[in-house]
Amino acid sequence: MKPAHYVNGVFTTTGAAFPLISPIDGSRLGVVPEAPRDVVDAAVRAARSAIAGPWGRTSVEERCVFLRRIADGIEARFDAFVDAEVADTGKPRELASTVDIPRAIGNFRAYADLAYGRPERAYPTTVPGWSGSGQALNYTVRRPLGVVAIISPWNLPLLLLTWKVAPALAAGNTIVAKPSEETPSTATLLAGVIDEAGLPAGVFNLVHGHGADAAGEHLTSHPGVDAIAFTGASATGAAIMRHAADHVTPVSFELGGKNPALVFADADLTEAVEGTVRSSFTHSGQICLCTERVYVQRPVFEEFVAALAERTRALTDYGPMISAEHRDKVLSYYRLGVEEGATVVTGGGVPVFGDERDGGFFVEPTILTGLPESARTVREEIFGPVCHVAPFDDEDEAVRLANDSRYGLAATVWTTDLSRAHRVAPRVEAGIVWVNCWNLRDLRTPFGGVKASGIGREGGEYSLDFFSEPVNVCVKI
Numbered sequence: 278m279k280p281a282h283y284v285n286g287v288f289t290t291t292g293a294a295f296p297l298i299s300p301i302d303g304s305r306l307g308v309v310p311e312a313p314r315d316v317v318d319a320a321v322r323a324a325r326s327a328i329a330g331p332w333g334r335t336s337v338e339e340r341c342v343f344l345r346r347i348a349d350g351i352e353a354r355f356d357a358f359v360d361a362e363v364a365d366t367g368k369p370r371e372l373a374s375t376v377d378i379p380r381a382i383g384n385f386r387a388y389a390d391l392a393y394g395r396p397e398r399a400y401p402t403t404v405p406g407w408s409g410s411g412q413a414l415n416y417t418v419r420r421p422l423g424v425v426a427i428i429s430p431w432n433l434p435l436l437l438l439t440w441k442v443a444p445a446l447a448a449g450n451t452i453v454a455k456p457s458e459e460t461p462s463t464a465t466l467l468a469g470v471i472d473e474a475g476l477p478a479g480v481f482n483l484v485h486g487h488g489a490d491a492a493g494e495h496l497t498s499h500p501g502v503d504a505i506a507f508t509g510a511s512a513t514g515a516a517i518m519r520h521a522a523d524h525v526t527p528v529s530f531e532l533g534g535k536n537p538a539l540v541f542a543d544a545d546l547t548e549a550v551e552g553t554v555r556s557s558f559t560h561s562g563q564i565c566l567c568t569e570r571v572y573v574q575r576p577v578f579e580e581f582v583a584a585l586a587e588r589t590r591a592l593t594d595y596g597p598m599i600s601a602e603h604r605d606k607v608l609s610y611y612r613l614g615v616e617e618g619a620t621v622v623t624g625g626g627v628p629v630f631g632d633e634r635d636g637g638f639f640v641e642p643t644i645l646t647g648l649p650e651s652a653r654t655v656r657e658e659i660f661g662p663v664c665h666v667a668p669f670d671d672e673d674e675a676v677r678l679a680n681d682s683r684y685g686l687a688a689t690v691w692t693t694d695l696s697r698a699h700r701v702a703p704r705v706e707a708g709i710v711w712v713n714c715w716n717l718r719d720l721r722t723p724f725g726g727v728k729a730s731g732i733g734r735e736g737g738e739y740s741l742d743f744f745s746e747p748v749n750v751c752v753k754i
Protein backbone atom coordinates (compact mmCIF):
# COMPACT_ATOMS: atom_id res chain seq x y z
CA MET A 278 0.00 0.00 0.00
CA LYS A 279 1.60 3.27 -1.10
CA PRO A 280 1.80 6.04 1.53
CA ALA A 281 -1.47 8.00 1.42
CA HIS A 282 -3.40 10.37 3.63
CA TYR A 283 -6.67 9.06 5.07
CA VAL A 284 -9.13 11.91 5.64
CA ASN A 285 -12.82 11.47 6.44
CA GLY A 286 -12.70 7.87 5.29
CA VAL A 287 -11.03 8.61 1.95
CA PHE A 288 -7.44 7.82 0.89
CA THR A 289 -5.75 10.65 -1.02
CA THR A 290 -2.23 11.55 -2.12
CA THR A 291 -2.84 15.28 -2.30
CA GLY A 292 0.28 17.38 -1.94
CA ALA A 293 3.86 17.57 -3.18
CA ALA A 294 5.56 14.18 -3.30
CA PHE A 295 8.87 13.63 -1.53
CA PRO A 296 11.09 10.55 -1.84
CA LEU A 297 11.05 7.61 0.58
CA ILE A 298 14.60 6.26 0.80
CA SER A 299 15.70 2.81 1.96
CA PRO A 300 18.08 3.05 4.95
CA ILE A 301 19.44 -0.38 3.97
CA ASP A 302 20.88 0.50 0.57
CA GLY A 303 19.95 4.14 -0.11
CA SER A 304 17.60 3.18 -2.95
CA ARG A 305 14.34 5.04 -3.64
CA LEU A 306 11.40 3.05 -2.28
CA GLY A 307 8.67 5.39 -3.53
CA VAL A 308 7.19 8.76 -2.72
CA VAL A 309 5.23 10.25 0.16
CA PRO A 310 2.61 13.02 -0.18
CA GLU A 311 3.27 16.20 1.87
CA ALA A 312 -0.11 17.21 3.31
CA PRO A 313 -0.71 20.89 2.62
CA ARG A 314 -2.41 23.02 5.26
CA ASP A 315 -5.88 22.59 3.74
CA VAL A 316 -5.60 18.78 3.95
CA VAL A 317 -4.63 19.02 7.63
CA ASP A 318 -7.55 21.42 8.17
CA ALA A 319 -9.94 19.01 6.41
CA ALA A 320 -8.72 16.21 8.68
CA VAL A 321 -9.32 18.27 11.82
CA ARG A 322 -12.79 19.25 10.60
CA ALA A 323 -13.59 15.60 9.79
CA ALA A 324 -12.52 14.59 13.28
CA ARG A 325 -14.66 17.35 14.79
CA SER A 326 -17.78 16.33 12.89
CA ALA A 327 -17.18 12.64 13.69
CA ILE A 328 -17.14 13.25 17.42
CA ALA A 329 -20.37 15.25 17.07
CA GLY A 330 -21.86 12.22 15.29
CA PRO A 331 -22.57 8.59 16.36
CA TRP A 332 -18.96 8.02 17.55
CA GLY A 333 -19.41 10.66 20.24
CA ARG A 334 -22.32 8.63 21.64
CA THR A 335 -20.68 5.18 21.58
CA SER A 336 -20.27 3.22 24.79
CA VAL A 337 -16.89 1.99 25.98
CA GLU A 338 -18.07 -1.53 25.19
CA GLU A 339 -18.75 -0.59 21.56
CA ARG A 340 -15.38 1.15 21.25
CA CYS A 341 -13.57 -1.89 22.66
CA VAL A 342 -15.17 -4.05 19.98
CA PHE A 343 -13.58 -1.77 17.37
CA LEU A 344 -10.18 -1.97 19.13
CA ARG A 345 -10.25 -5.76 19.06
CA ARG A 346 -11.33 -5.73 15.41
CA ILE A 347 -8.36 -3.48 14.55
CA ALA A 348 -5.97 -5.78 16.44
CA ASP A 349 -7.37 -8.75 14.50
CA GLY A 350 -6.97 -6.79 11.25
CA ILE A 351 -3.29 -6.09 11.90
CA GLU A 352 -2.76 -9.73 12.85
CA ALA A 353 -4.43 -10.88 9.63
CA ARG A 354 -1.91 -8.78 7.64
CA PHE A 355 1.03 -9.51 9.91
CA ASP A 356 3.62 -10.15 7.18
CA ALA A 357 2.58 -7.07 5.18
CA PHE A 358 3.11 -4.95 8.30
CA VAL A 359 6.49 -6.57 8.99
CA ASP A 360 7.60 -6.08 5.38
CA ALA A 361 6.58 -2.40 5.45
CA GLU A 362 8.25 -1.70 8.83
CA VAL A 363 11.49 -3.39 7.74
CA ALA A 364 11.50 -1.53 4.40
CA ASP A 365 10.99 1.89 6.00
CA THR A 366 13.32 1.49 9.01
CA GLY A 367 15.89 -1.09 7.87
CA LYS A 368 15.55 -2.83 11.24
CA PRO A 369 16.21 -6.58 11.34
CA ARG A 370 13.10 -8.59 10.38
CA GLU A 371 13.43 -10.53 13.64
CA LEU A 372 12.94 -7.26 15.58
CA ALA A 373 9.91 -6.08 13.58
CA SER A 374 8.27 -9.50 13.79
CA THR A 375 8.88 -10.07 17.52
CA VAL A 376 8.54 -6.51 18.87
CA ASP A 377 7.09 -3.81 16.61
CA ILE A 378 4.09 -5.54 15.06
CA PRO A 379 3.16 -7.84 17.98
CA ARG A 380 3.24 -4.81 20.30
CA ALA A 381 0.94 -2.85 17.95
CA ILE A 382 -1.56 -5.70 18.13
CA GLY A 383 -1.01 -5.90 21.87
CA ASN A 384 -1.57 -2.17 22.32
CA PHE A 385 -5.09 -2.39 20.90
CA ARG A 386 -5.95 -5.52 22.90
CA ALA A 387 -4.47 -4.15 26.12
CA TYR A 388 -6.49 -0.95 25.93
CA ALA A 389 -9.65 -2.84 25.03
CA ASP A 390 -9.16 -4.81 28.26
CA LEU A 391 -8.13 -1.79 30.34
CA ALA A 392 -10.86 0.56 29.14
CA TYR A 393 -13.64 -2.01 29.46
CA GLY A 394 -12.60 -3.07 32.94
CA ARG A 395 -11.90 0.38 34.30
CA PRO A 396 -14.03 1.32 37.35
CA GLU A 397 -14.96 4.85 38.32
CA ARG A 398 -15.34 6.19 41.87
CA ALA A 399 -18.44 7.31 43.77
CA TYR A 400 -18.64 9.00 47.19
CA PRO A 401 -21.81 8.92 49.34
CA THR A 402 -21.66 12.34 51.01
CA THR A 403 -23.36 13.37 54.21
CA VAL A 404 -23.67 17.00 55.27
CA PRO A 405 -24.78 17.21 58.94
CA GLY A 406 -27.51 19.77 59.60
CA TRP A 407 -28.20 20.13 55.92
CA SER A 408 -31.83 20.42 54.81
CA GLY A 409 -33.57 17.25 53.57
CA SER A 410 -31.77 13.94 53.91
CA GLY A 411 -28.46 15.64 54.54
CA GLN A 412 -27.04 13.29 51.95
CA ALA A 413 -25.66 13.51 48.45
CA LEU A 414 -23.97 11.21 46.01
CA ASN A 415 -20.78 12.26 44.25
CA TYR A 416 -19.69 10.12 41.31
CA THR A 417 -17.16 10.48 38.49
CA VAL A 418 -17.81 9.93 34.81
CA ARG A 419 -15.33 10.50 31.99
CA ARG A 420 -15.73 12.41 28.75
CA PRO A 421 -13.37 12.24 25.77
CA LEU A 422 -11.10 15.26 25.18
CA GLY A 423 -12.38 15.64 21.61
CA VAL A 424 -10.02 15.91 18.60
CA VAL A 425 -6.58 14.56 19.47
CA ALA A 426 -3.45 15.27 17.41
CA ILE A 427 -0.95 12.39 17.48
CA ILE A 428 2.60 12.95 16.24
CA SER A 429 4.93 9.94 16.20
CA PRO A 430 8.63 9.25 15.46
CA TRP A 431 10.46 6.98 13.01
CA ASN A 432 12.16 4.51 15.34
CA LEU A 433 9.25 2.27 16.37
CA PRO A 434 6.73 3.63 13.87
CA LEU A 435 3.69 1.38 14.35
CA LEU A 436 4.36 0.51 18.01
CA LEU A 437 4.49 4.16 19.04
CA LEU A 438 1.63 5.33 16.82
CA THR A 439 -0.73 2.63 18.15
CA TRP A 440 0.49 3.24 21.72
CA LYS A 441 -1.45 6.51 21.48
CA VAL A 442 -4.18 5.65 18.96
CA ALA A 443 -5.51 2.72 21.00
CA PRO A 444 -6.14 4.58 24.29
CA ALA A 445 -7.31 7.71 22.48
CA LEU A 446 -10.00 5.69 20.66
CA ALA A 447 -10.81 3.68 23.80
CA ALA A 448 -11.55 6.96 25.59
CA GLY A 449 -13.89 8.05 22.78
CA ASN A 450 -11.78 10.67 21.03
CA THR A 451 -11.30 11.24 17.34
CA ILE A 452 -7.79 11.45 15.92
CA VAL A 453 -5.61 13.21 13.39
CA ALA A 454 -2.30 11.33 13.28
CA LYS A 455 0.93 12.41 11.59
CA PRO A 456 3.66 9.74 11.49
CA SER A 457 7.28 10.54 10.79
CA GLU A 458 8.10 11.53 7.21
CA GLU A 459 10.77 8.80 7.35
CA THR A 460 8.32 5.96 8.04
CA PRO A 461 4.87 6.40 6.44
CA SER A 462 4.12 2.84 5.36
CA THR A 463 2.77 0.99 8.40
CA ALA A 464 0.68 4.03 9.37
CA THR A 465 -0.97 3.85 5.93
CA LEU A 466 -1.56 0.11 6.38
CA LEU A 467 -3.10 0.84 9.80
CA ALA A 468 -5.51 3.30 8.16
CA GLY A 469 -6.51 0.50 5.79
CA VAL A 470 -7.19 -1.86 8.70
CA ILE A 471 -9.19 0.83 10.52
CA ASP A 472 -11.16 1.53 7.34
CA GLU A 473 -11.97 -2.19 6.99
CA ALA A 474 -12.89 -2.38 10.68
CA GLY A 475 -15.75 0.00 9.91
CA LEU A 476 -14.77 2.90 12.16
CA PRO A 477 -17.06 5.80 11.15
CA ALA A 478 -15.46 8.24 8.70
CA GLY A 479 -13.50 11.00 10.41
CA VAL A 480 -12.86 9.08 13.65
CA PHE A 481 -9.30 8.24 12.58
CA ASN A 482 -7.50 10.51 10.11
CA LEU A 483 -3.93 10.24 8.85
CA VAL A 484 -1.83 12.95 7.24
CA HIS A 485 1.75 12.58 6.04
CA GLY A 486 4.50 15.14 5.84
CA HIS A 487 7.34 16.87 7.62
CA GLY A 488 7.24 18.59 10.95
CA ALA A 489 8.44 22.15 11.29
CA ASP A 490 6.58 24.62 9.08
CA ALA A 491 4.78 21.67 7.47
CA ALA A 492 2.02 19.13 8.19
CA GLY A 493 3.20 18.48 11.76
CA GLU A 494 3.24 22.13 12.72
CA HIS A 495 -0.02 22.83 10.86
CA LEU A 496 -1.60 20.12 12.99
CA THR A 497 -0.19 21.00 16.41
CA SER A 498 -0.92 24.70 15.97
CA HIS A 499 -4.46 24.08 14.65
CA PRO A 500 -7.10 25.80 16.86
CA GLY A 501 -9.46 22.84 16.32
CA VAL A 502 -7.17 20.41 18.17
CA ASP A 503 -8.17 19.63 21.77
CA ALA A 504 -5.00 17.74 22.85
CA ILE A 505 -1.58 16.79 21.51
CA ALA A 506 0.15 13.47 22.15
CA PHE A 507 3.72 13.63 20.87
CA THR A 508 6.72 11.32 20.87
CA GLY A 509 10.01 12.62 19.56
CA ALA A 510 12.98 14.79 20.37
CA SER A 511 12.96 17.13 23.36
CA ALA A 512 13.65 20.15 21.15
CA THR A 513 10.63 19.27 19.02
CA GLY A 514 8.51 18.92 22.14
CA ALA A 515 9.54 22.43 23.17
CA ALA A 516 8.57 23.76 19.72
CA ILE A 517 5.20 22.04 19.89
CA MET A 518 4.62 23.32 23.41
CA ARG A 519 5.14 26.89 22.22
CA HIS A 520 2.30 26.45 19.71
CA ALA A 521 0.12 24.57 22.20
CA ALA A 522 0.46 27.50 24.59
CA ASP A 523 -1.50 29.77 22.20
CA HIS A 524 -4.63 27.64 22.71
CA VAL A 525 -3.74 26.21 26.17
CA THR A 526 -3.84 22.76 24.54
CA PRO A 527 -3.00 19.86 26.90
CA VAL A 528 0.07 17.88 25.88
CA SER A 529 1.47 14.43 26.56
CA PHE A 530 5.18 14.27 25.69
CA GLU A 531 7.49 11.26 25.39
CA LEU A 532 10.85 12.83 24.58
CA GLY A 533 14.58 12.22 24.44
CA GLY A 534 16.94 10.44 26.80
CA LYS A 535 20.56 9.74 27.74
CA ASN A 536 19.90 6.60 29.71
CA PRO A 537 22.41 5.28 32.29
CA ALA A 538 23.25 1.71 33.25
CA LEU A 539 24.70 1.07 36.74
CA VAL A 540 26.76 -2.14 37.00
CA PHE A 541 27.76 -3.03 40.57
CA ALA A 542 30.68 -5.32 41.38
CA ASP A 543 28.24 -7.85 42.84
CA ALA A 544 26.32 -8.13 39.53
CA ASP A 545 26.16 -11.32 37.51
CA LEU A 546 28.65 -9.94 34.98
CA THR A 547 27.61 -12.22 32.13
CA GLU A 548 24.01 -11.11 32.60
CA ALA A 549 25.06 -7.47 32.90
CA VAL A 550 27.15 -7.64 29.71
CA GLU A 551 24.40 -9.40 27.73
CA GLY A 552 21.83 -6.96 29.07
CA THR A 553 23.96 -3.93 28.23
CA VAL A 554 24.65 -5.21 24.70
CA ARG A 555 20.86 -5.43 24.25
CA SER A 556 20.12 -2.09 25.90
CA SER A 557 22.84 -0.24 23.96
CA PHE A 558 22.62 -1.83 20.52
CA THR A 559 19.07 -3.07 19.92
CA HIS A 560 17.76 -1.35 16.75
CA SER A 561 21.28 0.13 16.51
CA GLY A 562 20.64 2.29 19.57
CA GLN A 563 17.63 3.98 17.94
CA ILE A 564 15.26 3.32 20.82
CA CYS A 565 14.55 6.06 23.39
CA LEU A 566 15.15 3.50 26.15
CA CYS A 567 18.65 2.58 24.91
CA THR A 568 21.67 2.95 27.16
CA GLU A 569 24.25 5.57 26.17
CA ARG A 570 26.03 5.94 29.55
CA VAL A 571 27.38 2.89 31.42
CA TYR A 572 28.83 3.24 34.94
CA VAL A 573 30.69 0.19 36.29
CA GLN A 574 31.95 -0.29 39.84
CA ARG A 575 35.76 0.01 39.72
CA PRO A 576 36.75 -3.56 40.81
CA VAL A 577 35.05 -5.05 37.72
CA PHE A 578 35.46 -2.13 35.30
CA GLU A 579 38.25 -3.55 33.13
CA GLU A 580 36.70 -7.05 33.04
CA PHE A 581 33.30 -5.60 32.10
CA VAL A 582 34.67 -3.35 29.32
CA ALA A 583 36.65 -6.23 27.80
CA ALA A 584 33.62 -8.55 27.83
CA LEU A 585 31.28 -5.86 26.48
CA ALA A 586 33.72 -5.08 23.65
CA GLU A 587 34.09 -8.76 22.75
CA ARG A 588 30.30 -9.20 22.52
CA THR A 589 29.90 -5.96 20.58
CA ARG A 590 32.52 -6.96 18.02
CA ALA A 591 30.56 -10.19 17.48
CA LEU A 592 27.37 -8.29 16.48
CA THR A 593 26.55 -8.90 12.81
CA ASP A 594 22.79 -8.60 12.19
CA TYR A 595 22.40 -4.93 13.04
CA GLY A 596 20.39 -2.38 11.08
CA PRO A 597 21.27 1.05 9.66
CA MET A 598 20.54 4.56 10.87
CA ILE A 599 17.18 5.81 9.58
CA SER A 600 18.66 8.34 7.17
CA ALA A 601 21.92 9.69 5.74
CA GLU A 602 21.35 12.80 7.89
CA HIS A 603 21.02 10.76 11.08
CA ARG A 604 24.02 8.60 10.09
CA ASP A 605 26.07 11.76 9.66
CA LYS A 606 24.87 13.05 13.05
CA VAL A 607 25.94 9.82 14.80
CA LEU A 608 29.31 9.81 13.02
CA SER A 609 29.83 13.45 14.03
CA TYR A 610 29.50 12.33 17.67
CA TYR A 611 32.00 9.53 17.07
CA ARG A 612 34.46 12.18 15.87
CA LEU A 613 33.54 14.53 18.69
CA GLY A 614 34.15 11.79 21.24
CA VAL A 615 37.69 11.32 19.97
CA GLU A 616 38.26 15.09 19.90
CA GLU A 617 37.07 15.24 23.52
CA GLY A 618 39.65 12.62 24.45
CA ALA A 619 37.79 9.31 24.30
CA THR A 620 39.41 5.94 23.82
CA VAL A 621 37.54 4.01 21.10
CA VAL A 622 37.42 0.49 22.53
CA THR A 623 35.61 -0.86 19.46
CA GLY A 624 33.82 0.60 16.43
CA GLY A 625 33.88 4.31 15.76
CA GLY A 626 33.36 4.22 12.01
CA VAL A 627 31.38 2.82 9.08
CA PRO A 628 31.31 -0.95 8.38
CA VAL A 629 32.28 -2.23 4.92
CA PHE A 630 30.04 -5.10 3.89
CA GLY A 631 31.03 -5.43 0.23
CA ASP A 632 27.35 -5.57 -0.80
CA GLU A 633 24.37 -3.26 -1.39
CA ARG A 634 24.40 -2.27 2.28
CA ASP A 635 27.44 -0.10 1.53
CA GLY A 636 24.92 2.25 -0.10
CA GLY A 637 22.89 2.34 3.12
CA PHE A 638 23.32 4.31 6.36
CA PHE A 639 25.18 1.85 8.62
CA VAL A 640 27.57 2.77 11.43
CA GLU A 641 29.66 0.47 13.62
CA PRO A 642 28.43 -0.39 17.13
CA THR A 643 30.81 1.61 19.28
CA ILE A 644 32.15 1.65 22.84
CA LEU A 645 33.97 4.68 24.22
CA THR A 646 35.81 5.19 27.53
CA GLY A 647 37.93 7.86 29.18
CA LEU A 648 35.73 10.91 28.85
CA PRO A 649 34.90 13.38 31.65
CA GLU A 650 31.23 13.76 32.63
CA SER A 651 31.40 17.28 31.13
CA ALA A 652 32.03 15.95 27.62
CA ARG A 653 29.24 16.67 25.12
CA THR A 654 29.48 13.04 23.98
CA VAL A 655 28.44 12.01 27.53
CA ARG A 656 25.75 14.68 27.96
CA GLU A 657 23.97 14.90 24.63
CA GLU A 658 21.59 12.30 23.16
CA ILE A 659 23.21 10.61 20.14
CA PHE A 660 20.48 8.05 19.37
CA GLY A 661 22.84 5.56 17.75
CA PRO A 662 24.76 2.33 18.60
CA VAL A 663 27.21 3.90 21.03
CA CYS A 664 27.78 3.94 24.77
CA HIS A 665 30.41 5.52 27.00
CA VAL A 666 31.67 3.38 29.91
CA ALA A 667 33.09 4.98 33.08
CA PRO A 668 34.00 3.66 36.57
CA PHE A 669 32.46 4.55 39.94
CA ASP A 670 33.36 3.59 43.52
CA ASP A 671 30.25 3.60 45.71
CA GLU A 672 26.45 3.65 45.56
CA ASP A 673 26.06 7.38 46.20
CA GLU A 674 28.50 8.20 43.40
CA ALA A 675 26.65 5.84 41.04
CA VAL A 676 23.34 7.56 41.73
CA ARG A 677 24.90 11.01 41.39
CA LEU A 678 26.43 10.10 38.02
CA ALA A 679 23.18 8.59 36.76
CA ASN A 680 21.21 11.69 37.75
CA ASP A 681 23.72 14.21 36.37
CA SER A 682 21.77 14.69 33.13
CA ARG A 683 19.08 16.99 31.71
CA TYR A 684 17.22 13.81 30.79
CA GLY A 685 15.48 11.23 32.95
CA LEU A 686 13.70 8.57 30.88
CA ALA A 687 15.01 5.07 31.71
CA ALA A 688 17.84 3.33 33.57
CA THR A 689 19.13 -0.17 34.25
CA VAL A 690 20.67 -1.37 37.51
CA TRP A 691 22.68 -4.61 37.57
CA THR A 692 23.26 -6.12 41.02
CA THR A 693 22.59 -9.40 42.83
CA ASP A 694 22.16 -7.52 46.13
CA LEU A 695 18.39 -6.96 46.17
CA SER A 696 18.59 -4.61 49.15
CA ARG A 697 20.91 -2.49 47.03
CA ALA A 698 18.51 -2.72 44.08
CA HIS A 699 15.61 -1.47 46.22
CA ARG A 700 17.79 1.30 47.68
CA VAL A 701 19.18 2.53 44.36
CA ALA A 702 16.31 2.17 41.86
CA PRO A 703 13.93 4.69 43.52
CA ARG A 704 16.78 7.25 43.79
CA VAL A 705 17.41 7.30 40.03
CA GLU A 706 15.75 10.33 38.34
CA ALA A 707 13.98 8.41 35.60
CA GLY A 708 10.46 7.32 34.73
CA ILE A 709 11.43 3.67 34.38
CA VAL A 710 14.19 1.74 36.20
CA TRP A 711 14.88 -1.87 35.21
CA VAL A 712 16.80 -4.10 37.64
CA ASN A 713 18.70 -7.02 36.09
CA CYS A 714 16.68 -6.63 32.92
CA TRP A 715 15.89 -4.12 30.15
CA ASN A 716 12.76 -3.17 28.21
CA LEU A 717 10.65 -5.73 30.02
CA ARG A 718 7.21 -4.21 29.47
CA ASP A 719 3.90 -4.50 31.34
CA LEU A 720 1.49 -2.23 29.47
CA ARG A 721 -0.40 -1.38 32.66
CA THR A 722 2.61 0.41 34.18
CA PRO A 723 3.41 4.13 33.88
CA PHE A 724 5.71 4.89 30.94
CA GLY A 725 7.42 8.23 30.49
CA GLY A 726 10.23 10.50 31.54
CA VAL A 727 11.15 13.30 33.92
CA LYS A 728 13.06 16.50 33.23
CA ALA A 729 13.71 16.96 29.47
CA SER A 730 12.49 13.40 28.78
CA GLY A 731 8.82 14.23 28.85
CA ILE A 732 5.60 15.45 30.37
CA GLY A 733 3.06 12.98 31.73
CA ARG A 734 2.91 9.21 31.56
CA GLU A 735 1.50 6.73 29.08
CA GLY A 736 0.48 3.16 29.78
CA GLY A 737 -2.54 1.63 31.47
CA GLU A 738 -4.81 4.05 33.29
CA TYR A 739 -2.25 6.83 32.77
CA SER A 740 -3.09 6.99 29.05
CA LEU A 741 -6.81 6.68 29.70
CA ASP A 742 -6.54 9.56 32.19
CA PHE A 743 -4.74 11.78 29.66
CA PHE A 744 -7.20 11.03 26.87
CA SER A 745 -10.30 11.78 28.94
CA GLU A 746 -11.73 14.43 31.26
CA PRO A 747 -13.20 13.34 34.61
CA VAL A 748 -16.53 14.96 35.46
CA ASN A 749 -17.70 14.91 39.07
CA VAL A 750 -21.49 14.74 39.38
CA CYS A 751 -22.99 15.62 42.77
CA VAL A 752 -26.64 14.65 43.30
CA LYS A 753 -28.57 15.88 46.35
CA ILE A 754 -30.55 12.93 47.76
Ligand SMILES: NC(=O)c1ccc[n+]([C@@H]2O[C@H](COP(=O)([O-])OP(=O)(O)OC[C@H]3O[C@@H](n4cnc5c(N)ncnc54)[C@H](O)[C@@H]3O)[C@@H](O)[C@H]2O)c1
Nearest residue numbers: 430431456457487488489493494509510513531532533565
Ligand atom coordinates in the same frame (compact mmCIF):
# COMPACT_ATOMS: atom_id res chain seq x y z
N1 LIG B 1 10.25 8.93 25.06
C1 LIG B 1 9.87 8.12 24.10
O1 LIG B 1 8.97 7.26 24.28
C2 LIG B 1 10.51 8.22 22.73
C3 LIG B 1 10.23 7.21 21.81
C4 LIG B 1 10.83 7.30 20.54
C5 LIG B 1 11.65 8.37 20.19
N2 LIG B 1 11.90 9.33 21.11
C6 LIG B 1 12.78 10.44 20.77
O2 LIG B 1 12.52 10.89 19.42
C7 LIG B 1 13.73 11.31 18.80
C8 LIG B 1 13.95 10.54 17.52
O3 LIG B 1 12.75 10.56 16.76
P1 LIG B 1 12.54 11.65 15.62
O4 LIG B 1 13.85 12.00 14.98
O5 LIG B 1 11.40 11.21 14.77
O6 LIG B 1 12.08 12.93 16.46
P2 LIG B 1 11.59 14.32 15.87
O7 LIG B 1 11.23 15.13 17.04
O8 LIG B 1 12.53 14.85 14.87
O9 LIG B 1 10.24 13.95 15.03
C9 LIG B 1 9.18 13.28 15.67
C10 LIG B 1 7.88 13.64 14.96
O10 LIG B 1 7.63 15.03 15.14
C11 LIG B 1 7.40 15.68 13.90
N3 LIG B 1 7.86 17.05 14.04
C12 LIG B 1 9.13 17.50 13.93
N4 LIG B 1 9.18 18.84 14.15
C13 LIG B 1 7.89 19.23 14.42
C14 LIG B 1 7.26 20.47 14.72
N5 LIG B 1 7.96 21.61 14.82
N6 LIG B 1 5.91 20.50 14.92
C15 LIG B 1 5.18 19.35 14.83
N7 LIG B 1 5.71 18.14 14.54
C16 LIG B 1 7.05 18.08 14.34
C17 LIG B 1 8.18 14.83 12.92
O11 LIG B 1 7.68 15.02 11.61
C18 LIG B 1 7.93 13.42 13.44
O12 LIG B 1 6.66 12.96 13.01
C19 LIG B 1 14.82 11.02 19.81
O13 LIG B 1 15.11 12.19 20.55
C20 LIG B 1 14.21 9.98 20.73
O14 LIG B 1 14.78 9.99 22.02
C21 LIG B 1 11.35 9.29 22.38
Ligand SMILES: N/C(=C\C=C\C=O)C(=O)O
Nearest residue numbers: 432440564565566718724
Ligand atom coordinates in the same frame (compact mmCIF):
# COMPACT_ATOMS: atom_id res chain seq x y z
N1 LIG C 1 6.53 3.52 24.48
C1 LIG C 1 7.24 2.37 24.43
C2 LIG C 1 8.51 2.32 23.91
C3 LIG C 1 9.22 3.49 23.52
C4 LIG C 1 10.42 3.37 22.90
C5 LIG C 1 11.17 4.49 22.48
O1 LIG C 1 11.90 4.50 21.47
C6 LIG C 1 6.62 1.13 24.95
O2 LIG C 1 7.31 0.10 25.04
O3 LIG C 1 5.42 1.21 25.28
